[in-house]
Amino acid sequence: MPVPSHRVGAYHVRMRLCFIGDSYVTGTGDETCQGWAGRLCALEGQAGHDLTLYNLGIRGQTSHDIALRWQGEALARLHGRNDGGIVLSFGANDAVADAAGQPRLALQDSLHATERILRVARTRWPTLMIGPPPVGQPGSDRRTRVLEQAMAALCSQAGVPFLSVWAPLLDSAAWCGGIAQGDGLHPGGAGYAVLARLVQGWPAWRDLMAAPP
Amino acid sequence: MPVPSHRVGAYHVRMRLCFIGDSYVTGTGDETCQGWAGRLCALEGQAGHDLTLYNLGIRGQTSHDIALRWQGEALARLHGRNDGGIVLSFGANDAVADAAGQPRLALQDSLHATERILRVARTRWPTLMIGPPPVGQPGSDRRTRVLEQAMAALCSQAGVPFLSVWAPLLDSAAWCGGIAQGDGLHPGGAGYAVLARLVQGWPAWRDLMAAPP
Numbered sequence: 001m002p003v004p005s006h007r008v009g010a011y012h013v014r015m016r017l018c019f020i021g022d023s024y025v026t027g028t029g030d031e032t033c034q035g036w037a038g039r040l041c042a043l044e045g046q047a048g049h050d051l052t053l054y055n056l057g058i059r060g061q062t063s064h065d066i067a068l069r070w071q072g073e074a075l076a077r078l079h080g081r082n083d084g085g086i087v088l089s090f091g092a093n094d095a096v097a098d099a100a101g102q103p104r105l106a107l108q109d110s111l112h113a114t115e116r117i118l119r120v121a122r123t124r125w126p127t128l129m130i131g132p133p134p135v136g137q138p139g140s141d142r143r144t145r146v147l148e149q150a151m152a153a154l155c156s157q158a159g160v161p162f163l164s165v166w167a168p169l170l171d172s173a174a175w176c177g178g179i180a181q182g183d184g185l186h187p188g189g190a191g192y193a194v195l196a197r198l199v200q201g202w203p204a205w206r207d208l209m210a211a212p213p
Numbered sequence: 214m215p216v217p218s219h220r221v222g223a224y225h226v227r228m229r230l231c232f233i234g235d236s237y238v239t240g241t242g243d244e245t246c247q248g249w250a251g252r253l254c255a256l257e258g259q260a261g262h263d264l265t266l267y268n269l270g271i272r273g274q275t276s277h278d279i280a281l282r283w284q285g286e287a288l289a290r291l292h293g294r295n296d297g298g299i300v301l302s303f304g305a306n307d308a309v310a311d312a313a314g315q316p317r318l319a320l321q322d323s324l325h326a327t328e329r330i331l332r333v334a335r336t337r338w339p340t341l342m343i344g345p346p347p348v349g350q351p352g353s354d355r356r357t358r359v360l361e362q363a364m365a366a367l368c369s370q371a372g373v374p375f376l377s378v379w380a381p382l383l384d385s386a387a388w389c390g391g392i393a394q395g396d397g398l399h400p401g402g403a404g405y406a407v408l409a410r411l412v413q414g415w416p417a418w419r420d421l422m423a424a425p426p
Contacts, residue, residue: 016272026265033254033266038246045244052239053246055268058290059229069289076282077271 013209014083016052017041018074020066020117021089024133024195025057029178029186037087039189039196049209062094062105063113071120078125085208086125088117091132091151095143103143110147111154118158128204129155131164133195135186136179161204168198226422229265230254231290233283233330234302237346237408238270242391242399250300252402252409262422275307275318276326284333291338298421299338301330304345304364308356316356323360324367331371341417342368344377346408348399349392374417381411 019025019037027035034042041053054077056070078084091114094105105113121127131148134141148166155162169175172194178187199205232238232250240248247255254266267290269283291297304327307318318326334340344361347354361379368375382388385407391400412418 026267028265031255031258032245032247033251033258034245034247038251041246042244045246052241052272054239054271058267059265069285072282073286073289076286 012048012050013044014050015085015208016054016078016081016083017085017087018054018056018070018077019087019089020056020070020074022057022061022066022091022093023059023186024092024135025055025089026059027055027057027192028059029182030189030192032189034189034192036192036195036199039193040199043196043200044209047209060093061090063090063110063117064094064105066090067113067116070117074121074125084125086121086127087130088121088127089130089132090114091147092135092140092144095132095140095147096137097139103140107143107147107150111150114151114154115158118155118160122158122160126208127160128208129160129162130199131162131166133165133169133175136176136184161202163199163202163204165195165198169195225261225263226257227263228296228298228421229267229291229294230298230300231267231269231283231287232300232302233269233279233287235270235274235279235304235306236272236399237305237348238268238302239272240268240270240405241272242395243402243405245402247402247405249405249408249412252406253412256409256413257422260422273306274303276303276323276330277307277318279303280326280329283330287334287338297338299334299340300343301334301340302343302345304360305348305353305357308345308353308360309350310352316353320356320360320363324363327364328367328371331368331373335371335373339421340373341421342373342375343412344375344379346378346382346388349389349397374415376412376415376417378408378411382408 025037037053037055041051044051056073094110095103098104131151132144145166152162152164174190174194175187178191182188238250250266250268254264257264269286287299307323308316311317344364345357358379365375365377387403387407388400391404395401
């Protein structure tokens with residue numbers, strides 16, 4: 001994984017990060033419009049890091065949709081720079097049932113799309129992946145959980161750090177209660193704050209925020 | 214200008230808005246990572262409107278850079294929907310001097326790029342334009358001011374509402390002081406909050422947030 005070379009001061013990182021995914025990356029339902037990505041970058045700003053946040057979540061998109069457009073959008077923001085990074089998070093829409101009761105994307109198609117994204121991203125930029133969250137729909141959540149575990153295996157093979165947020169979000173009243181009190185699919189700001197803290201404390205994220213030795 | 218047809222309740226608008234521009238749209242320097250676009254959508258959320266914010270600001274981009282990529286990014290987010298909208302704001306980077314002391318983009322090239330964007334955007338989506346702000350650099354600010362006034366005329370011809378924020382931001386201690394205390398080009402959150410309030414109170418924006426009669 002390329003190490004960002006543009007650092008500010010002894011322990012402060014300056015990076016431009018593309019957060020690529022679906023409505024959970026957009027932060028749908030967050031009353032501050034920050035989402036977990038904005039909350040995470042704001043927390044790191046308080047710690048002295050200078051992060052430019054490019055929020056490239058698009059509501060409703062599956063892994064396949066994202067595979068088609070992520071690279072052009074990342075290149076428009078990061079091409080020619082040495083301070084870029086990629087944070088991926090998607091999958092929940094793949095598992096949603098269509099009118100015929102079938103998932104919008106079959107498991108193998110989800111994994112194929114994810115593998116294509118990982119393969120390109122990791123050779124160009126420091127890349128991290130956050131697993132899809134539970135969204136309070138038993139049928140699709142069951143499929144998303146299977147996908148999430150397969151994504152973890154795929155990331156392990158590709159050498160991309162993967163953070164599962166499934167268990168801690170299922171245990172989080174702010175996440176699950178926020179969904180129940182919200183639109184039934186998305187939490188409010190308190191739920192996204194929990195997710196931001198999970199990423200903030202993740203060793204692979206902390207490595208990204210650490211000055212080189 | 215097409216009127217968004219997807220409304221929630223009597224006076225609440227549900228829209229997906231692409232904010233397209235440069236680092237001032239990104240919200241560079243805002244310690245909350247909201248920028249004016251996030252602050253504006255959060256304010257409207259408090260008023261009951263359900264806005265999805267797609268922040269498509271890219272640091273350093275000129276009008277020409279934006280003309281090359283805005284449409285693909287907007288289509289990825291709004292294609293096939295009837296609740297989309299476009300908010301444009303750029304120009305400050307066009308006026309920055311290159312190594313030879315010339316602006317990165319000549320006035321006519323800026324206006325040509327802007328006209329291309331306006332022509333396509335206004336036929337597909339409700340479209341608004343916010344003028345570029347002063348950024349505390351006398352030389353480039355003088356050129357940006359000329360460009361800003363020419364953009365206003367262009368928008369008037371194209372039937373796209375244009376908001377000049379030049380005078381109120383020059384008068385704003387939060388904007389100008391924030392730039393001086395920040396990186397010398399971008400304000401902090403208090404400055405972006407001033408800009409958000411200017412847009413919030415703009416009659417053309419209020420029209421977008423108004424239910425149809």
